Each structure stands twice: as C-alpha cells, then as structure tokens.
Amino acid sequence: MSDNILEMKNITKTFPGVKALDNVNFSVKRGEIHCLVGENGAGKSTLMKVLSGVYGFGTYSGDIVYDNEVVRFKNIADSEQKGIAIIYQELALIPELSVYENIFFGHEIMKGKTIDWNETIVRADEMLKKVRLNVDPSMKVKNLGVGNQQLVEIAKALSKNVKLLILDEPTASLNEDDSKNLLELIKELKKQGVTCIMISHKLKEVKAIADTITVLRDGATICSLDGTEKEISEAEIIKNMVGREIDNIYPARINHKISDKIVFEIKDWTVEDPLKGREILHNVNMKIREGEIVGLQGLMGAGRTELALSIFGNTPHYNITSGELVMEGRTLNIRSPREAINEGIAYVSEDRKGNGLILIQDIKYNNTIANLKELTDGIVINANEEIKVSNFYKDSINIKAPSIEQKVGNLSGGNQQKVQLAKWMFVHPKLLILDEPTRGIDVGAKFEIYTLMNRLVEEGMSIIMISSELPEVLGMSDRLYVMSEGTITGELEALEATEEKVMALAIKH
Amino acid sequence: MTEINEVSEKKTQNILSEIGQLVVKNIRDYMMYIVLVGIIIFFTVTTDGSFISAGNISNLFNQAAYVAVLAIGMTVILILRQIDLSVGYVAGFSGAVCAILLTNYGWPVWIVIPLVILIGVFIGFYQGMLVTGVGVPAFVTTLAGMFIFRGLLGVATSKTGTIIIKNKAYLALNNGFIPDFKNDTGYHLVTIFIGIVAVVCVLVTQIQNRKSKEKYNFNVVSMPIFVVGMILVSCVIMLIITVLAKDQGIPWSAVIVAVVLLCYNFILNKTRLGRYVYGIGGNDQAAELSGVNVKKVTLIAFMAMSGLAALAGILYSSRLASATPTAGNAFEMDAIASSYIGGVAVSGGVGKVTNTIIGTLVIMSLTNGMNLMGVDTFMQYIVKGIIFILAVAFDVTTRRKNR
Structure with a gap:
C-alpha cells in the first residue's frame, strides 16, 4: 500500500479558449494536511473540481489514483461514495433548515421508507461533538454565525465517513477566533486519520498548519514544499506563487x-x-x-x-x-x-459577486454604470467615449483581460476587484x-x-x-x-x- | 501557380473555420432564424405556396401586430426578472373602452386612442406601485390583474355583447395599407421607396458600427463574411418589400410595430434607462448600490407594458372591427413565448427586442400556417407549446455551455 492517498497525474483541463490546468501532477500523503496555494486563476479550484467529480471523467485528460486505484468520477456523488468531501468557500447549507436536517441532507437516515428523525438527531449530535460545536441541533442554520456554519459543513462531511476532506478557503470569511478554532479542528481530524487538502490565501495559516505545500501557477505545478522538516518562509511561498520577489x-x-x-x-x-x-x-x-x-x-x-x-x-x-x-x-x-x-462618496462592496458587480455584463458596462451621466449627451450614451474611458481604466490599473468586452463573471477575483475599483474611481x-x-x-x-x-x-x-x-x-x-x-x-x-x-x-x- | 492556389486554399480554410466559430458562438441566434426559415418552408410546401403569397404575408403581419407589441414590452419585463400576466385582459378591456367611446359615444379617434393608451399607462402605474412600493410579487399582482380586467371586460360588454366598430380611420390601423401615389407601374412606389431607405439605413449603421469597432481593435467578422451577411440582409428586406409592393403595399400595422420596436431598441441600447434595465436584471442589488433607482425603473417598465397592452387592444379590436367579451384570452401566453423564443434569458438580464420580433414571427407563423392547413385550435396550442419548450431548453443548455 502506497503512503499516498491521492495521486493526480498529468491532469489537463481546458475551457473554451483557456487551458486551466496544464499537465498538473499533485500527490497527497495519507493523513497529512496539504495546502494548495497559488494566485487566483492559478487553477486550484479547477483541480479540486476535477478531483471531486464536478468536472466529470472525460472532460479532462490524465489519471487520478485514489487509495491505490484509478478512479473515474462522473459526478460528486461518485467521489463522495469513495470518501472525498469538498467544502466550498460559499457554503452549501440550506438556511431555513435545522442543523441536523442539513447534516444529513442528501444521505438521510432511513427506517424503511421514511426518514428516521430520532436517529438523525442523535447522530447529528455525535457529529457536532466531533467538530466541537456546542449548539442545539434543531436550531435553524441561518441563526448560526459563519464560523459555526463552517463547522456544520465539516460535520456534514464527517457524517459521510470522509477520508479526504477538501476545504476551499475555509477561513476567508471567518474572524481570527473562528479561524483559529477551525485550524485546531483540522489538526484534530488529522489525528483521527482524515487527510485534508486546504486551499488558502492566508500564508500565515498555511505555514502554521501545512505538512506539505503545493504551489500552482498559471495552471501548472511549480513546486511541492515539505513543511515538516524545516520551516518554509512566507517569502519563499510568495516567490513561487508570483514568480518574482x-x-x-x-x-x-x-x-x-x-x-x-x-x-x-x-x-x-x-x-x-x-x-x-x-x-x-x-x-x-x-x-x-x-x-x-x-x-x-x-x-x-x-x-x-x-x-x-x-x-x-x-x-x-x-x-x-x-x-x-x-x-x-x-x-x-x-x-x-x-x-x-x-x-x-463611493462604496466598494465586500461582496463583489453578490452586490458589487453585474457578472453577466462586460468590463465596460460595469466600469461606467455608476456614472453614465458623464457619458451622456442629451439622452444618448456616447459609446465611443465609453470605450475610451473603459480602456483608460483597464490600462491604468492593469485589469488583465483580452478586451473590455470580456464578461466580468469570467475574470479572476483580483481582476473583478479591479473592475469594482475602476467603476468607483470613475465617479471621482x-x-x-x-x-x-x-x-x-x-x-x-x-x-x-x-x-x-x-x-x-x-x-x-x-x-x-x-x-x-x-x-x-x-x-x-x-x-x-x-x-x-x-x-x-x-x-x-x-x-x-x-x-x-x-x-x-x-x-x- | 501552385503557390497562388495554396494561398487561396488557406484563405477559404480560414473563412470556413471562422464561420464554424461564429456558428458555435451564436448558435442560439442562428437557431432561431433556422427554425423560422424551416417553418416558412414547411408551410409553403404544405399550403402549395399560399403561405408566402403577398396577401397572406400582409395577413400575417396584421395577425402578428398585437402579439409583437405585447412581446416587445414583455421582453423588458422579463429582462427585469418580473412578469406581467395581466396584459391579455388589459388589452381586451382597452379594446372594449375604445369600442364604447367610438360607437356608443361617437368620440373622435384622435382623442380615443391617446386616452385609452393613457388609461393603460395608469393601469401599469397601479400594478407597478403594488410590485415596487408595496412589495407584492409581480406574479401575484398581475394574476390579480388578470381577474380584475377580465371582469371589467365582461362588465363593459355585458349589456351589448360584442360591440361593432365602424370608424374607418380606426379600422385602417390594423386592416389598411399605407397610401401611394397614383401610378400605373403595378407596384406600390412608396413601399419600394421605404424598402430602399431601410436597406440604406441598415447598411450605413452596420458599416459605421464595424468601423468604430475596428478603430478600437475589437473583434469583427472578416470582410467576406460581413459583405455576404449584408447582401443577405438586404436581399431579404427587398424580397419582402417587392412581394408587398406588388400587392397593396405595407400594412399600417407593420408601421406601428416598427415604430414601437425602434423606440424600444433605441432606449435599451442607447440610453441610461436601458442600461439600468439590463443591470437590474443582472444583479438588482449591485445596480441599487451603483446608484440606480431600481424601483423607478421597474415602475416605468410596468407602465410602458400596460400602455403597450392598451395599444395591442386597440390593434386587435381594429382587426376584428369589434370588441368581444373574450378578447385578450391567452395573449400573455403568446407574448411570453415570443420573448423566450427570441432569446430572453430565463434567469433575466439578457434579451433583445429585435430578436423578440423573430420569436413573434415564429409563433404567429405557426398560428397562421396551421390555420391555413385547417389544424384544430387545440392542436395548435400543443404544437406551439412544444416549440416553446424546445426553444427554452435549447437556450438553457447553450447558455450553460458558453459559461
């Protein structure tokens, strides 16, 4: 038995016009905490989606060896079956349902043809203890804070007997205390034998928790650093991420x-x-x-x-x-x-996808929407002037996109943020x-x-x-x-x- | 010699691959045209050519006018992620008011038409206020509207039943043709003149558009494809114009629809109001925080919608030369189907009124063709329903793939 729980070999995944992953090799040792870092658009999330079957077999090329067998997941259900669970940045809980309903949503405990609610509550309580969350399981999820919701997600994963837990930026929306708590929990799970892959931008956390750090850049593996023997400096990680110091x-x-x-x-x-x-x-x-x-x-x-x-x-x-x-x-x-x-006064929203940008529109549109008055002669919007303005901001603050007619939803987080800034700079x-x-x-x-x-x-x-x-x-x-x-x-x-x-x-x- | 051959071979290959890419990228739009052409060919064959006779084409325009007017307004409502189910009976009720004022009271046309459209706008104000001010979902508000205006239509026509309209100017709206000089060429000269002007307008705007895109280094289709496209569009316009000119010319209904279409197209593409419509449909919270008055824009859209519903009612009663107690039944179905077939996204934020017109032509060609073939009305509903759901299913899948 190999001591690698997971080996992804020569994974290549293309979207129309872009190669998101280019011959990526990625291996994870059994029972370790493996951090995956890289700039936005480096391909971290895509790689994890390939692993968990969101991008099913056939949409990528390369091999995935999991637990010493070649696997071909067609969808998430397939990978869950094998003990792989993924927790996204945007939580996938149902706010109006209770904690226990959420934990067993999708794999309900049945007694004959009906759901055994009593057993569900008992089991949910066990799971909550495992993640050290002390709340009433019948509470509605919407009444929990983000940090606790995150724990419910992990409880949900544990209830499926997870062997490989993938966390996509778990601490992005958590405060310091909740983050600390979560990282402690991940270490705890490691002791119980759960392997964990964590995507994070917070290098301090990564340093503190990782056994191995893999850096991706532009859809390719740059290096895998072993954190168990000697300490890895933040500067070294950054250098590998951006390719310069x-x-x-x-x-x-x-x-x-x-x-x-x-x-x-x-x-x-x-x-x-x-x-x-x-x-x-x-x-x-x-x-x-x-x-x-x-x-x-x-x-x-x-x-x-x-x-x-x-x-x-x-x-x-x-x-x-x-x-x-x-x-x-x-x-x-x-x-x-x-x-x-x-x-x-201008306000650049914290939630750029939710209420900052109009994702189905292009850069130009989002750039000018808050100050169309300046571009309007009489009642007609001056299209040429608008193009000039938008190109000016694109160059001036270095928005990386083929043209200002690119849809904002297809940009990386950093570039979306720059579009938001361009929009508000234009209102002067x-x-x-x-x-x-x-x-x-x-x-x-x-x-x-x-x-x-x-x-x-x-x-x-x-x-x-x-x-x-x-x-x-x-x-x-x-x-x-x-x-x-x-x-x-x-x-x-x-x-x-x-x-x-x-x-x-x-x-x- | 061989070198030249190779070069030209390469060129054709390039063009072919570009066409391929265009088809993949715009499959949604192209599909709509293919379906329309398919329907036209199908009915032309099954009706031994009477489907594309000049008489039937003017007839098709006259039949489609009220649906087109409704569908244009509905497109905006659907882009905003709202819905208006009341349009059918608002139209029916408006037609009845026209008939009563013209026939029973003898009011002049030039007062009745603006007045009734104004009443429509007011109805839109009432419904829009419920949606934006009180916060009742549009589905519920306009479903209630459906009840209310169906009832009002019944009340208005209860004494007399069907009200006959005899005013000639009013009847000309959806039965008459634009006037012409006296001539013995056998062609309707004004129609031909309008056709030429239309072609010139299309060419000039397209060329200007292309030039300004080139100036900013945006992607444009290669020259041969552009030229072929322009020739094709010009030919189609002139073909329809010639067929109409041989007969009685352009029907007034087509003129009215064209005016409404141009206004909406202008507002949606060139003005702030139009921008805001797409913004609200795409993400209303982001629009609000960008300083867009979401409630005001939504209210305006509802007012315009009901105003257009009143206009549709006028066209429909003009066509039937009467107001009947059942006028307006299921109009909203054709309008909504036209918009979706024309490519309005089910999730809002995307759509074009120019494409909605194609959607209307698809729906109304089906109605017209099946009528010619003598297909039973209920069978017609089934066929239209199937085409509708196929169009939306196709739309949803292509959109997902393009993401």
Missing part, C-alpha cells in the same frame, strides 16, 4: 503629506435595523482628513459594513435615528446611494470606502491594489478601509478606528498601533 507587502507612501483639512465627518451616528428593531450603531463619531487612509477594524458583526452602508444611503435597510454627516463643512442629507454618489469620489478590498484575492493583485490606494490618496482622495486582516489594516492605514458591537471603542495613530492593542479594543464592550 515582492520585497514589501505593503508599499510605502513616500513624500506623502496628509493635509489638516477634514474632508468628512460622522457625528453621533446612531442607526437602527428596521427589521429587527434594535440599534446596530450607537453614537459613532469619525473624522477623515484629505489624503488619509483610515482603517476601520473590528470583529465580524461589529457593525463596520453597516456603518458604511448607512452612510452610503442604503436607507430601506437602515433606520438612521440620529446623527449628521458633514462633507467639507456642509451637512449632507443622503437618502439613496445615488445621492451619496452625487455628494462624492472625495471619499472612497473600501470594504474588505483584498478578500479572497492573491498576493500579486493585493500588492497592486495597495499601490493603487497609495496613488489615490496622493492625488488627494480620502479612503476608509474596512478589513478583517489585522496586518493589512496596520500596514496600510495612517490612522485607525476600532469598533465593537456598534460603537467606536478606540482610535489609534498608525505608529502607536499594534495587533495586541487593536484586538484589545475590538473585544471591548
């Missing part, structure tokens, strides 16, 4: 002076959620100077996105009970995103709110976005950056606010801020 992850702003002029001010901002009828923001006060990057830190649910959206005039969802917004000394009265845009805002601007994008694209942020503030724009990644906030901000449970718990200058100080404020009540 990046000296400083956070580019410095040289010769940049922040003026004393206060551009934007939030005063005593109190907001109620009209559906739940409870206050979600209490007396928030913030000041942003011209040319400044202000970080906004806080744990998941601290109210950061809510603050951004309520400023941005997303009024049906937020009931502003008191407070004032002041832009350059003038009190604003914003009742819709349109009015916010007209006042010079004074205040740019970036909500998790680098979530789920690769190191190379991250660096480009940081550089772009520097360029924008040097041109006099002011930026509020919301981010869950502490190093990023500390690395990029001039000043930062920390939020907890809807209030600002502290304000720190960049020079005095440390991870410890920020965390202390983030958990303060």
